[in-house]
Amino acid sequence: NSEHVLSSASSPDFVGLAAREHFYVQDDQTFLLTVSVGLPAGDAPVESVQLLVGSSSEVRPMGPAGFLRQLRPGEAREVVQRLKVSDLALGVGQAGISLSLRYRRASGLVEETAVRSMEAILEPARKFVTVANPYSRYSGGTPVEERDMFFGRRELLERIYSEISDGPLGQCFLLYGQKRSGKSSVLRQLEHRLHHPNLPIYLSLGAIDTNEPERSFIQLCIDSLYQKLVFDFDMTDVLEEHWPGQRQVATSPIASFRKSVLASARLLQARKNWRLVRPVFLVDEFTYVFEYIREGLLTPAFMRQWKSLLESRTFDAVLVGQDTMPRFKEAYPNEFGVTHDERISYLSAAEARELAEQPIMLQGESRYKGNSLDRLIRLTAGSPFYLQIFCDRLVQHLNRQRLVFITESVVKDVLRQLVTGHVALSADKFDPLITAAGESVALAPRAQYLALLTRLALRPTASRDVPAGEAPLVQDLLDREVLERGSGGLLLIRVGLFAEWLRANSVGGAG
């Protein structure tokens, strides 16, 4: 084996070296050069890889030389070197840089790669243009209303759109998923896309009066419909003529609901010349109903009421809820009736890349260099929420450090800030990955989930080595895509940022 290593070839080289690149030169006439160095899979490892920068009248290396102790086959890593530019080069605004690598092979032999050259376009850091930060708005978790900042989910939206537009009335869609997976955003986008003859009506059970949840739900539906007519169609006289009053809603809720839906349809036909009207109720946070029933705030009769509403076939419904939805449906199979179920999951790698790249392009050029974007995608697992948080911090870092491009070391610095120190993420940011919903419908208390996850982050464990008592929790975490099974059955935390955070904050948390 060692003989094989001694004899096989090793040809490390630069990866993705640009022919021209922009650099912002600081007041001390220096800038940081970052290059990626890779070794093909199948090569023998090399050691003491050193970046050689040719000194010229334009640039010379400053400070410690870019260095890697070891480079393994199939690996690509970043090397950083500070360079000083001459007055002349700065005046001209560009400089040629020649680069090569010196490395030691397993045999002990020291070799150098061929020299590669690149053109550095130099600009004074004073001319640095602040990077606009479209992520800051969403790093707190507000649903995405803007179309430009909404990524992925295209196929899902199209499917729901066409089933609503072409199918019969009375359809019910169930969208569920992790907290912060983007369910409300999908609902908002759907609301913006549903056009005539569809009449989208958005409401959230998060806003319901828990003293009288049953009546309030119907009242909320009726009120939301009313607001739609008044604000979107200017029908300010609706209330006097056609609308059920509060007392009527209290005594005969179902009849009142039906009355308001029919009245809306008639009004749109008579006054706006709509031939067809398809009301679509977009109900957010529907799984609260499950919690309210468990907590005794609602009786199970509520679900029968819901069923008879839907069976009136006067509207469609898109119900959004948390990952408890499948258990909710299991508990009330008849009441839910036939539904189209869709789970909202992580973004695909391509969609995640779009979210990270597009909003901060530099004149059509990506700001991500080397493996930095891959690293970001792996750390977030394509979760749109953690991507927005990470990108927000990346842009802040670029602006603070007056950097134009994101390299692996930038990602590493920002990761460190996110998991430790005074601006680290607080535990509640990871709530979506700990519990699915409120304690009344959870399998175990939050602390128990957290202790289990912390242990898994600290010590890779195969599912067969998890104590039997915790097996249901592990299954729940797998179902909710918090965990995945890696090679050898090892349980892995999908969002790398969370695993790093757990490791960095594990004191006392491991239980």
Ligand SMILES: Nc1ncnc2c1ncn2[C@@H]1O[C@H](COP(=O)(O)OP(=O)(O)O)[C@@H](O)[C@H]1O
């Ligand atoms: N499709 C998306 N594109 C971009 N960002 C998204 C998307 N979906 C979710 N997000 C991010 O996740 C956060 C939570 O989204 P939201 O729709 O409120 O999730 P949920 O309703 O599932 O809790 C948003 O503030 C935003 O940062």
Ligand SMILES: [Mg+2]
């Ligand atoms: Mg939501």
